[in-house]
Amino acid sequence: MRKIINVTYLKDYQLLVEFENGEKRIYDRKNCGFEGIWEYIKDVNNFKQVTLVFGALTWFRNLDLPADECNELDVCPDYTYRVSEPFSR
Numbered sequence: 001m002r003k004i005i006n007v008t009y010l011k012d013y014q015l016l017v018e019f020e021n022g023e024k025r026i027y028d029r030k031n032c033g034f035e036g037i038w039e040y041i042k043d044v045n046n047f048k049q050v051t052l053v054f055g056a057l058t059w060f061r062n063l064d065l066p067a068d069e070c071n072e073l074d075v076c077p078d079y080t081y082r083v084s085e086p087f088s089r
Contacts, residue, residue: 002077003055009048013041015057016087017080025084027057027075032083037061037073056080 006018013029034042040061041047051058057075 002081004052004057004077004080005055007050007052007057009050013044013047015050017057017084019077019081020055024087025081026087027080027084040073 003020004017005020008016010016010026015027015029016024017027018024029041029047032038041059046059049059051060053072053074055077057077057080059073061071061073
């Protein structure tokens with residue numbers, strides 16, 4: 001399994017993602033959609049709050065949600081790699 005070591009917000013719904021092998025790729029969430037729980041990050045201000053948890057892109061929703069409701073949104077690093085495009089300067 002791949003591991004993401006750094007993520008930087010670029011613009012709109014694009015992130016510059018660096019993998020542990022040094023490869024950098026552009027992840028564009030617009031290509032993946034915003035249905036269901038993902039609607040939370042349709043607000044670009046929420047999207048910008050991306051962080052890394054165990055090498056995966058992660059967003060935290062409202063921390064006041066009941067324990068049985070989804071509070072964390074994350075994207076598998078392998079999926080991130082598969083749907084992203086190589087970064088070129």
